[in-house]
Amino acid sequence: MKKKEFNLKDFLINYGVILVMVILVVITSIKSPNFLSGNNLMNLLLNMSARLVIALGIAGCVITAGCDLSAGRMIGLGGCIAGILLQKADYSGKFYPDMQPMNIFLVVIIVMVITALFGAVTGIFIAFLNVPPFISTLAMMEIVYGLNLIYTNATPIGGYVDYYTALSSKGPILPWLVWIAVLIAGITWFIFNMTRHGKYMYAIGANPQAAEVTGVPVKLTMILIYAKAAAFYGLAGFMLGAKSGGASVNLGLGYEMEAIAACTIGGVSVTGGRGKVSSAVVGVAVFEFLKAALQFLGVNANAQWIALGIIIYIAISLDIRKYVTKK
Amino acid sequence: MKYINDSNWTEYYTETDPDKRKEIYDRVSEISDDGANDLRLRLYHHRYVDEKHPGRKADKGVMEMMIMPLNDKPKFRLIKNSTIKEIRKSLKNLGLEEAGDEDLSISAVYWEIRNSARRYFEHCKGPGYGRKWFGIMASTESEQLDLTARSVYLMADKIPSRFEMVSEMRIFSDAVRDEFTEMSPEANAAYERVVRQES
Numbered sequence: 001m002k003k004k005e006f007n008l009k010d011f012l013i014n015y016g017v018i019l020v021m022v023i024l025v026v027i028t029s030i031k032s033p034n035f036l037s038g039n040n041l042m043n044l045l046l047n048m049s050a051r052l053v054i055a056l057g058i059a060g061c062v063i064t065a066g067c068d069l070s071a072g073r074m075i076g077l078g079g080c081i082a083g084i085l086l087q088k089a090d091y092s093g094k095f096y097p098d099m100q101p102m103n104i105f106l107v108v109i110i111v112m113v114i115t116a117l118f119g120a121v122t123g124i125f126i127a128f129l130n131v132p133p134f135i136s137t138l139a140m141m142e143i144v145y146g147l148n149l150i151y152t153n154a155t156p157i158g159g160y161v162d163y164y165t166a167l168s169s170k171g172p173i174l175p176w177l178v179w180i181a182v183l184i185a186g187i188t189w190f191i192f193n194m195t196r197h198g199k200y201m202y203a204i205g206a207n208p209q210a211a212e213v214t215g216v217p218v219k220l221t222m223i224l225i226y227a228k229a230a231a232f233y234g235l236a237g238f239m240l241g242a243k244s245g246g247a248s249v250n251l252g253l254g255y256e257m258e259a260i261a262a263c264t265i266g267g268v269s270v271t272g273g274r275g276k277v278s279s280a281v282v283g284v285a286v287f288e289f290l291k292a293a294l295q296f297l298g299v300n301a302n303a304q305w306i307a308l309g310i311i312i313y314i315a316i317s318l319d320i321r322k323y324v325t326k327k
Numbered sequence: 328m329k330y331i332n333d334s335n336w337t338e339y340y341t342e343t344d345p346d347k348r349k350e351i352y353d354r355v356s357e358i359s360d361d362g363a364n365d366l367r368l369r370l371y372h373h374r375y376v377d378e379k380h381p382g383r384k385a386d387k388g389v390m391e392m393m394i395m396p397l398n399d400k401p402k403f404r405l406i407k408n409s410t411i412k413e414i415r416k417s418l419k420n421l422g423l424e425e426a427g428d429e430d431l432s433i434s435a436v437y438w439e440i441r442n443s444a445r446r447y448f449e450h451c452k453g454p455g456y457g458r459k460w461f462g463i464m465a466s467t468e469s470e471q472l473d474l475t476a477r478s479v480y481l482m483a484d485k486i487p488s489r490f491e492m493v494s495e496m497r498i499f500s501d502a503v504r505d506e507f508t509e510m511s512p513e514a515n516a517a518y519e520r521v522v523r524q525e526s
Contacts, residue, residue, distance in 0.1 A: 067461035134463055203393045210393055210450035215377060215385035260461075270461050273397075316460075 013318050017265045021286045028293040035296045048288045049181035050239040055259040055280040056188045057232030060225045062263050063205045065272025066133030070141040071233045075252025077148045078111045078237025083157035083247040091159030101161045111238050112231040119230020123223030148249045158246040167242040177239050189277040206273035261312040262287045331434035335359040340438045343446040345375045363435045370422045370439045388443025391417045396481040411490050426498055440502035451475040476517035479507045
C-alpha cells in the first residue's frame with residue numbers, strides 16, 4: 001500500500017484547534033514569561049483535574065452518540081452534599097448543627113452513589129423509553145437543580161474541615177486532586193479498553209442496531225454508562241469543593257459544555273463509536289491552556305466566553321467533517 | 328484468491344437469520360456433502376452459541392465487524408503488539424483458525440465471514456445508524472453508505488497493511504470487501520471513493 005501523502009487540509013481538520021493552542025501558548029509565554037512558571041502550571045493542573053474527571057464521564061456518553069447536559073448540575077449537587085458532610089464541627093453556619101464531619105472516603109462514596117442513582121434514572125429513560133439523551137439529560141439537569149435548591153435552600157456551603165481543603169494543596173509531589181484525576185483516568189482507560197463493558201460501549205456507539213443482534217445488553221450498558229458518568233460528576237463536585245473551599249447550587253454551571261467541547265477537540269466523535277481517554281486528556285489540556293493564555297494576554301474576562309464559544313463551534317464542526325467521507 | 332462457490336450452499340450463505348440458516352443447513356446437508364459440512368456446523372456453533380450464556384442470542388461474527396475498525400489506531404501508540412493481539416483474537420472469533428490449507432475449508436470460512444459481513448451491512452441502514460450531532464440527527468442513506476464503506480476500507484485494507492498482517496488477514500479482508508462491493512454499484516463506488524481518498 002502506498003504511504004499516504006501529507007495533506008494540509010486534513011492536518012488542519014484533525015489538529016487545527018490544537019495548533020491554535022500551541023501558537024497561543026508560544027505567543028503568551030513570550031509576552032508573559034510567568035505563563036510557564038511552576039505556580040501557574042500547578043494552577044493549570046489543578047483546574048484540569050476536576051474538568052478531566054467530568055470529561056471522562058461525558059466521553060462515555062459521547063462515544064455512544066449521546067451527550068450529558070446534566071453534568072453541571074450534578075457537580076453542584078455533589079459539591080453541596082460533600083460540603084455539608086465535611087463542615088467543621090464548630091462552624092457557625094453549619095447546615096446540620098449537631099453533625100460531626102464524616103470520614104472523607106465515606107463522603108466520596110456517598111456523593112458518587114447519590115449522583116450515580118440520578119445517572120441511572122437518566123439511563124433508564126434513554127434505554128427503555130428511547131428518550132434522546134439530549135432531552136433526557138436536559139430534564140435531569142432541571143430535576144437535579146430543583147432538588148439541590150430545595151435541599152440547600154440555595155444557601156452557600158462553607159467552613160470545611162482542613163483535611164478536605166488540603167486536597168488541593170497537599171500531596172506527594174502534586175496535590176491529591178491531581179492524583180485523583182490520574183487515578184480516574186487510569187480506571188477509565190481500563191474500562192474502555194480492557195473490559196467487556198468498554199467493548200459494548202464502542203459497539204453501541206458504532207451501530208446500536210447491530211449491537212442488539214450480537215447479544216450486547218444494550219439497555220443495561222446504556223444505564224451503566226450514564227450512572228458511571230454521573231458518579232464521576234459527583235466526584236468532580238467533591239474535588240471542586242475542595243479546591244474552592246465552598247460550594248453552592250451553581251457550582252459547575254456550564255461545565256458540561258466545556259467537557260463536551262474538550263472531548264470533541266481531543267478526538268471523541270460526536271457521531272459515536274470513537275474516542276479514547278487520551279482524547280479527553282488532550283481536549284481538557286487544550287481548553288485550560290487556551291483559557292489561561294487568554295487571561296495572560298489581557299483579553300477581557302467577558303470576551304473570553306465568546307472565544308470559548310467560537311472554539312466549541314469550530315471543534316464540533318471540524319469533527320463532523322472528519323468522519324464524513326468527502327465526495 | 329479464488330474461493331469455491333458451491334451453488335447448493337448459496338441459500339445458506341445468503342440467509343442471515345440464525346434459525347433459518349440452521350433449517351437450511353439441516354436440509355442441504357441431507358442431500359449434499361462436499362466434505363465441509365462438519366466444518367460448516369462447527370463454524371455455525373462457534374459464531375452463534377455463547378458458551379458462558381447458552382440461552383442468550385449472540386453473533387460473534389457481527390460483533391467482530393463492529394469492533395475491528397476500532398483497531399485502526401493502536402491503544403498504546405508505542406506498543407503495536409497489544410492491538411495485533413486484539414486483531415488475532417477477533418480473527419479467531421470469526422473462525423479463521425479453522426481455515427487450514429485446503430481450498431474447501433478456506434472457502435467455507437470465507438463464505439461464513441461474508442455472511443457475517445452481510446448481516447452487519449443489513450444493520451448499517453435505518454434511522455439508528457450513523458446518527459449525527461450527539462444522536463439528534465439521522466444520517467442520509469448516502470452518508471450511511473459512505474460510513475460503511477469507510478469501515479470496510481479500515482477492515483479490509485488499512486488495518487492489515489498498518490499492522491503488516493495482509494496475508495494473515497487475507498480471507499477476512501477478501502470476504503468483507505467482496506460482500507460490500509458486490510452489494511450494489513453504489514456500494515462499490517463508495518468503497519472506491521474511500522480508497523482513492525486514502526491512497
